[in-house]
Amino acid sequence: QVQLVESGGGFVQAGGSLRLSCVASGLSFSTYGMGWFRQAPGKEREFVTSIAWTGGKTYYADSVKGRFTISRDNARNTVNLQMNSLKPEDTAVYYCAAERLGWGRTKGYEYDYWGQGTQVTVSS
Numbered sequence: 001q002v003q004l005v006e007s008g009g010g011f012v013q014a015g016g017s018l019r020l021s022c023v024a025s026g027l028s029f030s031t032y033g034m035g036w037f038r039q040a041p042g043k044e045r046e047f048v049t050s051i052a053w054t055g056g057k058t059y060y061a062d063s064v065k066g067r068f069t070i071s072r073d074n075a076r077n078t079v080n081l082q083m084n085s086l087k088p089e090d091t092a093v094y095y096c097a098a099e100r101l102g103w104g105r106t107k108g109y110e111y112d113y114w115g116q117g118t119q120v121t122v123s124s
Helices: none
Strands: 003-007 010-013 018-025 033-039 046-051 058-060 068-073 078-083 092-099 118-123
Touching: 003 092, 018 033, 018 092, 018 118, 033 068, 033 078, 046 068, 046 078, 058 068
Parallel strands: 010 118
Antiparallel strands: 003 018, 018 078, 033 046, 033 092, 046 058, 068 078, 092 118
16 A cells, blocks of 8 residues: 655754655656645645655745655665755644645645654744
8 A cells, every 4th residue: 555654753843954864665656746744733735845756846935935745766766855044934743745646736636645754933
């Protein structure tokens, strides 16, 4: 079955960096668009960033543009999220997701598979 396993979350001070990774199995990874979403306590899940199957197209929420970078390694079935200049408002559970059309979509309902999430906490 399909599994998406996130890692790399943790606790960091404002201005710091973290790198999240998501390893996929049970699907043809190189044909899927991949995305990262997050959900803070008491808030709805929101789009963070996504990448098309080729890696040639990426999309970012305005709140993370210039600070976060998504990348993928199709040989390793991995998608990464480099997060720099972290702010307390970035605190959330971060979820990796896969969508079969491969476009790198921006709406959660367009995604077919989800990971369990990894907690990111940024202190002020």
